[in-house]
Structure formats: C-alpha cells, structure tokens
Amino acid sequence: MKRSPLDAVHRELGAKMVPFGGWEMPLEYTGTIDEHLVCRNGSVVFDVSHLGTMRVSGPQAFDALQAALSNDLGKVAPGKAQYTHLLDDADGSVLDDIIVWWHPDDEQTFDVMPNASNTERVVDAIGGIDVTETRAVLAVQGPEANQRVADIWPEAGAVGRFRVIRCDWNGTSCLVAGTGYTGEPGLEIAVPVDAAADLWRAITDAGVRPAGLGARDTLRLEAGLPLHGNELGPGITPLQAGLGWVVGWDKPTFRGKQALEQERERGVSRALVGISTEGRRPPRAASAVLVGDDVVGAVTSGNYSPVLEHGVAMAYVRPDLAVDSEVEIDVRGKRLAGRVVDMPFVR
Incomplete structure (x- = not known):
C-alpha cells in the first residue's frame, strides 16, 4: 500500500x-x-497525490499522445489542460479517463495524469517517465x-x-x-x-x-462527473457516457477510432442518465432501474445529495428513456421512486 x-x-x-x-x-x-x-x-x-503523473517529452511527444488518446491536443496549446480518454482499440471502451497538462514553458513536455489504479496501463500505452x-x-x-x-x-x-x-x-x-x-x-x-x-x-x-x-x-x-470503474470502464464507450466531445473525430487516427465510428453510425445500446429519487434513502450502485416491472438499466453511482437533501444516481439505461420519465430503483428489495433528470444535479 x-x-x-x-x-x-x-x-x-x-x-x-x-x-x-x-x-x-x-x-x-x-x-x-x-x-x-x-x-x-x-x-x-x-x-x-494518488493520481499518477506520466511525463511525456521530446520532439515526438505531441504525435505520440495524439495517436494514443481520444481528444485532439491540436485544439489547445502550451499552458492549457485537456480532459481525454485512453480507449481500447478493439471496442472503443474507456480504459482510463485522463487530464493532460501541457507545460507552459516547454511545448514538447506534457504531464499525463491517469487514475491511480490505471497508471501502469497508461504507461504501457503512451510511454514516458513516471514522476x-x-x-x-x-x-x-x-x-x-x-x-x-x-x-x-x-x-x-x-x-x-x-x-x-x-x-x-x-x-x-x-x-x-x-x-x-x-x-x-x-x-x-x-x-x-x-x-x-x-x-x-x-x-x-x-x-x-x-x-x-x-x-x-x-x-x-x-456535478454529474463520471468515475472510472463506475460510469467508465470495460465495455463502456465515450458515446454511451454522453462524452462524444472528448473524441477528436477529425484526427487521422487514435486508439479505438474505428470502433467508435461504427458505434456512432449504428447508435448506442445504452445511455448514461441522471436520476433524482424521493427521500433521504440513497440509491446504490448495481441497483436495477425499472419502469413498471421491466428492468431498463442499472445504477452506476448513487448517494444522498447533501445540497438537494435527497438521493441522486447516475445509471445506464435504454437510450429511448427520456428526461422526466418516471422510474423506480430497486435497493435491496425496496423500490425508490425516481425521475430521469438532466445533469449536473447541482449547478
């Protein structure tokens, strides 16, 4: 440890x-x-400090990150930070979500910051020095x-x-x-x-x-922000998570691009939504989301909202489930009444 x-x-x-x-x-x-x-x-x-920091530098650093990560660094410049994804090349799912800090005083140096448990995976994909x-x-x-x-x-x-x-x-x-x-x-x-x-x-x-x-x-x-291992991870793509803006579609190539283009063409099989529930009892991850007796999805994150003073959840559901749809969440055999809402829950 x-x-x-x-x-x-x-x-x-x-x-x-x-x-x-x-x-x-x-x-x-x-x-x-x-x-x-x-x-x-x-x-x-x-x-x-548990977040990783991989320092990628040198004349090939920009091109290496462009080819490995989903977002387009060409949209920013030295002295800027960018949110991006490392994708599985086979199915376009999110291996990790990452912040890149482009050093302000060196256009060839980047600090790539993965989640703690994914540091080794990111090093294998992009190289660099673990600092x-x-x-x-x-x-x-x-x-x-x-x-x-x-x-x-x-x-x-x-x-x-x-x-x-x-x-x-x-x-x-x-x-x-x-x-x-x-x-x-x-x-x-x-x-x-x-x-x-x-x-x-x-x-x-x-x-x-x-x-x-x-x-x-x-x-x-x-704030409706995804967590890797909950809203992002194996089998979950940026498009399913509503994060298409993290994808540099105009880049000639990046890991997972072909798989994402195919998914964009056929449409997603599920979509991430926010659910507001009644009362203080919190919804919990892995709980089924129901419309009547039909299971339409599952909660990925749920808890009591200290600001709103009731439960909130993020869940993957059928893509046709619209905002304001009434749902229930099965928490250990007890159903919580809820409604699909826009995120963030608190602005």
Whole structure:
C-alpha cells in the first residue's frame, strides 16, 4: 500500500484513512457531509497525490499522445489542460479517463495524469517517465478557493480555468492548473515532495478546510462527473457516457477510432442518465432501474445529495428513456421512486 507525501499530516489531523487504488488515503476528517457543504459554500483542499503523473517529452511527444488518446491536443496549446480518454482499440471502451497538462514553458513536455489504479496501463500505452513519487498534488476547490490561495500566493490563485502555469512557492517550482473534480471553481497544484507539507499547512492556515475522498465522491456525483470503474470502464464507450466531445473525430487516427465510428453510425445500446429519487434513502450502485416491472438499466453511482437533501444516481439505461420519465430503483428489495433528470444535479 502506497502512502502520500502528506500521510503524516493527515494522521496528525485525525483523518480516517482507507485503501484506495493501491494507496492509503484520507476518507474524511470531520465527516463527508460537512466537508461536502464546506466545498460548495467556501473552500476545501484535497490530497490527490494518488493520481499518477506520466511525463511525456521530446520532439515526438505531441504525435505520440495524439495517436494514443481520444481528444485532439491540436485544439489547445502550451499552458492549457485537456480532459481525454485512453480507449481500447478493439471496442472503443474507456480504459482510463485522463487530464493532460501541457507545460507552459516547454511545448514538447506534457504531464499525463491517469487514475491511480490505471497508471501502469497508461504507461504501457503512451510511454514516458513516471514522476508520481516526486510530487504531491493538492486540489483546492470551492467558490472561495482561488481567493484563499491568492491571499498567500497571488500568482497561483490567479490561474484561469483549464490553464496551466509554473510559479514558485517559497523558492520551489510548482505546476498549477485550473482544474478539479467537484463542479466548483478551483485549482490543482503539483508541488515537489519536500515542500508539500509546508504548502498544505499554509493553505489550511489561510482558512481552507481539509476534505477527504468521501466528499470528493459525493461532490463529483452532484456535478454529474463520471468515475472510472463506475460510469467508465470495460465495455463502456465515450458515446454511451454522453462524452462524444472528448473524441477528436477529425484526427487521422487514435486508439479505438474505428470502433467508435461504427458505434456512432449504428447508435448506442445504452445511455448514461441522471436520476433524482424521493427521500433521504440513497440509491446504490448495481441497483436495477425499472419502469413498471421491466428492468431498463442499472445504477452506476448513487448517494444522498447533501445540497438537494435527497438521493441522486447516475445509471445506464435504454437510450429511448427520456428526461422526466418516471422510474423506480430497486435497493435491496425496496423500490425508490425516481425521475430521469438532466445533469449536473447541482449547478
């Protein structure tokens, strides 16, 4: 089990630690609902050092990533970040969803950030150097996030949405990106290991609350953001997930392109939707979605929404099931009344 460079800090704060993707990471400090609401109304900081970082550089780096990943890097430029997928070449399903940070000071260098459990798979596909253990990654999120960071580090706090900048924290060079996974404004900071604890403490001393992976999951669910292993994974394509915009259709080639083009022509067999349920009882993953007595799909993620104060779920269902359709979710033999809704659940 790997540990974050901030492991000692989390334990000092009394965090509840859990295994996640081969790492031991903080689940919560004061409670998932409390941390969730602080992020929606103020600002929190997550340790997301478990995410991988593959550094791909050199004169062939751009072409290698273009051929391997689904999105079109030609749409962005140095100093930008892009969301993309690594697809299975046979069926176009999502092997991993990834953020690429294009270094602002070197047009031939990219940091490719896969999910923790998929790092080896991504290295095999794109090459590069695994620099995960050289840095920590702090995600500061919430409507007050940028201002709180700007109070102690003005250059970092000013980073724009999906921009990537390099700036120094107390003489240590860091990469800062205007990215996140909560549906809120914010930024993510890749900081060398030796400076990580000092930066974490400076951010929390500025009034930003620590938050764990429990709140990170409920926040991304309210925001309608997919999670690999739930909404994305083997047999699930970007088109089924409603993520056709992640596909660079005009690129001459990329892994999985032919399979996706065939699916686009024939139509998807299922579609990802949001379902709002009545009451506080949460829908759960793998629960059947029913219309009458007919099973029309299955929940991939479900939980109680702290903001809406009722259950929400993401589910794959028949593609003809329209918004406002009434459904039920079978949770351990008890049916929850629900309705298909647009996502995100919370804007």
